[in-house]
Amino acid sequence: xxxxxxxxxxxxxxxxxxxxxxxxxxxxxxxxxxxxxxxxxxxxxxxxxxxxxxxxxxxxxxxxxxxxxxxxxxxxxxxxxxxxxxxxxxxxxxxxxxxxxxxxxxxxxxxxxxxxxxxxxxxxxxxxxxxxxxxxxxxxxxxxxxxxxxxxxxxxxxxxxxxxxxxxxxxxxxxxxxxx
Amino acid sequence: xxxxxxxxxxxxxxxxxxxxxxxxxxxxxxxxxxxxxxxxxxxxxxxxxxxxxxxxxxxxxxxxxxxxxxxxxxxxxxxxxxxxxxxxxxxxxxxxxxxxxxxxxxxxxxxxxxxxxxxxxxxxxxxxxxxxxxxxxxxxxxxxxxxxxxxxxxxxxxxxxxxxxxxxxxxxxxxxxxxx
Numbered sequence: 001x002x003x004x005x006x007x008x009x010x011x012x013x014x015x016x017x018x019x020x021x022x023x024x025x026x027x028x029x030x031x032x033x034x035x036x037x038x039x040x041x042x043x044x045x046x047x048x049x050x051x052x053x054x055x056x057x058x059x060x061x062x063x064x065x066x067x068x069x070x071x072x073x074x075x076x077x078x079x080x081x082x083x084x085x086x087x088x089x090x091x092x093x094x095x096x097x098x099x100x101x102x103x104x105x106x107x108x109x110x111x112x113x114x115x116x117x118x119x120x121x122x123x124x125x126x127x128x129x130x131x132x133x134x135x136x137x138x139x140x141x142x143x144x145x146x147x148x149x150x151x152x153x154x155x156x157x158x159x160x161x162x163x164x165x166x167x168x169x170x171x172x173x174x175x176x177x178x179x180x
Numbered sequence: 181x182x183x184x185x186x187x188x189x190x191x192x193x194x195x196x197x198x199x200x201x202x203x204x205x206x207x208x209x210x211x212x213x214x215x216x217x218x219x220x221x222x223x224x225x226x227x228x229x230x231x232x233x234x235x236x237x238x239x240x241x242x243x244x245x246x247x248x249x250x251x252x253x254x255x256x257x258x259x260x261x262x263x264x265x266x267x268x269x270x271x272x273x274x275x276x277x278x279x280x281x282x283x284x285x286x287x288x289x290x291x292x293x294x295x296x297x298x299x300x301x302x303x304x305x306x307x308x309x310x311x312x313x314x315x316x317x318x319x320x321x322x323x324x325x326x327x328x329x330x331x332x333x334x335x336x337x338x339x340x341x342x343x344x345x346x347x348x349x350x351x352x353x354x355x356x357x358x359x360x
Contacts, residue, residue, distance in 0.1 A: 023202050026318035033315040055316055091347055091354040094336055123353050132324075133335035134347035135213040136235055138206035141324030144317070145335075148325060155313035155325075156274055167271055167314035173303050174271040 014115030034147035038064030060160025083108035092129030194295030214327035218244030240340025272309030
């Protein structure tokens with residue numbers, strides 16, 4: 001459990017292994033880097049799982065990856081267990097109008113991000129439908145901005161356990177320290 | 181020219197049409213939604229250009245898309261013309277340490293985002309190498325967070341000309357107004 005005292009999981013829905021591998025991998029990497037505890041993917045895609053676990057292996061964790069999740073069953077179970085559900089969508093209420101209330105609620109948070117067309121039922125199941133502006137852009141961008149605000153910029157003070165590699169910020173070039 | 185008084189362009193490098201179509205499309209959509217004036221792509225990919233221009237057609241502009249750009253020549257020309265170059269990379273200096281200086285400089289800004297391996301020369305050509313945290317994540321996420329901070333949250337007050345569609349933010353469901 002990180003400094004905010006609740007669990008944050010990201011649920012990626014509508015993943016099509018034949019065309020979404022890279023975008024879904026980005027969703028998972030953003031989830032980890034910006035403070036979520038894990039990512040769940042609705043399709044069974046071993047290659048995306050392997051890519052994400054390889055990053056955890058090198059750059060540290062904890063961060064869980066689960067594939068082949070039934071999203072509606074999972075959301076219902078999450079809500080029955082006392083968690084809340086935040087669906088990121090360009091049609092929702094804008095982040096600045098809702099983030100204080102979401103951040104201060106002590107409930108565990110499941111953040112749902114879709115691919116192109118999200119079925120209607122997700123809008124109804126969500127406790128919050130939240131927009132990062134009301135223009136079409138990207139679920140990867142929406143997740144990053146949402147998590148950055150939710151966690152009050154944790155991405156800039158992030159610490160991971162059992163990391164083998166660590167970057168030293170540099171004005172020109174790449175400085176990487178091997179820790180193990 | 182938007183409220184900040186300088187031009188912002190995004191240059192996407194390392195685009196491989198066979199595998200990066202969706203991620204590069206997300207880069208372009210984020211550029212537009214978060215306040216950039218246009219996107220330049222180093223490979224000649226008509227399908228990505230078409231997807232982006234379709235969004236401009238429905239949701240408004242102005243926003244320019246150019247493909248098949250020689251990135252090194254363009255960067256050199258940009259600098260000779262008095263513009264500055266910001267390369268987003270996990271190895272760079274962190275955003276909070278540099279954003280005030282970048283924001284207050286009146287120079288036109290070219291934001292360079294790469295795919296997996298960015299050649300060394302870009303690190304040297306850039307006036308700024310900027311990190312959104314020093315963990316591996318996503319150029320789409322990095323671009324969104326960078327532009328959001330640069331433009332002081334313009335994404336939430338964005339206005340586009342000649343839009344045919346506009347969203348009314350809604351707690352449940354989708355409300356879209358057709359303007360033309």
